[in-house]
Amino acid sequence: MHSTNPEQNAPHIPVLLPQVLSCFHGLEEGVLIDCTLGYAGHSAALLREHPDLRLVGIDRDPEALEFSARRLEPFGDRVRLLRGSFSRLLPGLLAEEPVAGVLADFGVSSLQLDEERRGFSFESDRLDMRMDPEGGLSAYDVVNEYSLERLEYLFREYGEIRQARRLAQAIVSRRSRAPIQSAKALAGIAQDILPKGGKIHPATLMFQAIRIEVNDELGEIQRLLDALERARPPGAIVGLITFHSLEDRLVKNRFRAWSRDCICPPEAMRCTCGGGHALGESLTRKPLSADQEELRANPRSRSAKLRCFRFRERRNHG
Numbered sequence: 001m002h003s004t005n006p007e008q009n010a011p012h013i014p015v016l017l018p019q020v021l022s023c024f025h026g027l028e029e030g031v032l033i034d035c036t037l038g039y040a041g042h043s044a045a046l047l048r049e050h051p052d053l054r055l056v057g058i059d060r061d062p063e064a065l066e067f068s069a070r071r072l073e074p075f076g077d078r079v080r081l082l083r084g085s086f087s088r089l090l091p092g093l094l095a096e097e098p099v100a101g102v103l104a105d106f107g108v109s110s111l112q113l114d115e116e117r118r119g120f121s122f123e124s125d126r127l128d129m130r131m132d133p134e135g136g137l138s139a140y141d142v143v144n145e146y147s148l149e150r151l152e153y154l155f156r157e158y159g160e161i162r163q164a165r166r167l168a169q170a171i172v173s174r175r176s177r178a179p180i181q182s183a184k185a186l187a188g189i190a191q192d193i194l195p196k197g198g199k200i201h202p203a204t205l206m207f208q209a210i211r212i213e214v215n216d217e218l219g220e221i222q223r224l225l226d227a228l229e230r231a232r233p234p235g236a237i238v239g240l241i242t243f244h245s246l247e248d249r250l251v252k253n254r255f256r257a258w259s260r261d262c263i264c265p266p267e268a269m270r271c272t273c274g275g276g277h278a279l280g281e282s283l284t285r286k287p288l289s290a291d292q293e294e295l296r297a298n299p300r301s302r303s304a305k306l307r308c309f310r311f312r313e314r315r316n317h318g
């Protein structure tokens, strides 16, 4: 399927690579956990840049892991790959040994989007969208089995679609005649209902909403942040790349809370907590995004935002 040199022929261009390298520049010795290994573009570059670094790479997509296993072969036993969701695997890894860094580049890979049979693209004859092909819920189940109200909720909350109700109604009406079998048919419904003319395809936000539900993408991010908050790995750098505002908001708010020295309620007249409660500090006051050159070379970088945080060296006993 792929050509023989995985280093040169990765089916996915890593986004914000120079920014990721600079975020992890001060990595200490230990293990870096790449929660979304994908095609190992970020991981390979970080392993090259930090010769003492070891890597644990996680992905729930077996095709991505298979490719990356070959790509990372030259790094030998510095690399360990695990299949599964990062929210399930991360807590154990954080407890296992000192963690120097945690990277996550959320969302789907270019290959997942482009491979017709994975059912992510508007042109696909399938309706799947599972990152883990053996995962439970598929887009077919969501589109054909969810209630009108639940679909409307997804479109409004996860797609921020103003015509959420009309779109949900159109889907329910169409499927009452026959099940909606393909992403192509689903995209057609969105095209009929949603306003055209913008830069993005009218179905984009609907697909985003369904994908988030199928893969529990926001729940995964929340649980990753919870695991980090519990473990507070001393000195570890965390770099998280998000692709839309719902994801970014989760990361931004959590990094902000972790940076707060004073944890008195906002209505308190004066500080009584004594301060010193920050778990670390944000390394990026504003999120880093793609420059013009990257935007030209890789349109997928358009909405990517990287935020970095560093946990303090010793646990906070405050």
Ligand SMILES: C[S@@+](CC[C@H](N)C(=O)[O-])C[C@H]1O[C@@H](n2cnc3c(N)ncnc32)[C@H](O)[C@@H]1O
Pocket: 012, 013, 014, 015, 035, 036, 037, 038, 039, 040, 041, 042, 043, 058, 059, 060, 061, 064, 084, 085, 086, 087, 105, 106, 107, 108, 109, 110, 131, 220
């Ligand atoms: C945007 S790609 C990562 C690309 C990678 N940084 C690179 O340079 O090639 C995201 C990858 O994360 C995986 N992924 C997304 N959410 C995941 C989760 N909750 N658990 C495990 N893997 C996940 C996807 O299967 C996909 O392969």
